[in-house]
Amino acid sequence: MRDGHTEVCRKYSLSPSLLRKWRQKYLAKGKEGLRDSYPRVDPQLRALEEENERLKRIIAKQALEIERGRPAVKSELLKKTSIGPRKR
Structure with a gap:
């Protein structure tokens, strides 16, 4: 050179x-x-895609629990909680 x-x-x-x-x-x-030979991915888009995947996993887990007949912890707690008027 x-x-x-x-x-x-x-x-x-x-x-x-x-x-x-x-x-x-x-x-x-x-x-x-x-020019770059690969497409650049926006970091915000990547974060949203990761969040979307995480939420999909949560929904899939809840659907499996419902399908197996095991009620989720939240629904059990709601059944046990009384909604009557509060006493002071």
Whole structure:
């Protein structure tokens, strides 16, 4: 590589082979060759997808409990709690 390339590699902490690879991609395909080859995923979207999966697992677990005939703890507690007027 020429001295200019060496200076650029030192300035930006790049390996000469990486700079050479980028140069070859640019010469072959132009700017399109330097674009990411994989789609970027928005972190907020990823967090929402993880939350969605967690909620699906919870619903599936509750559906299994209902199907097996075992009432959920919450419904048992509601049955035992009286809803009558409060005494002071």
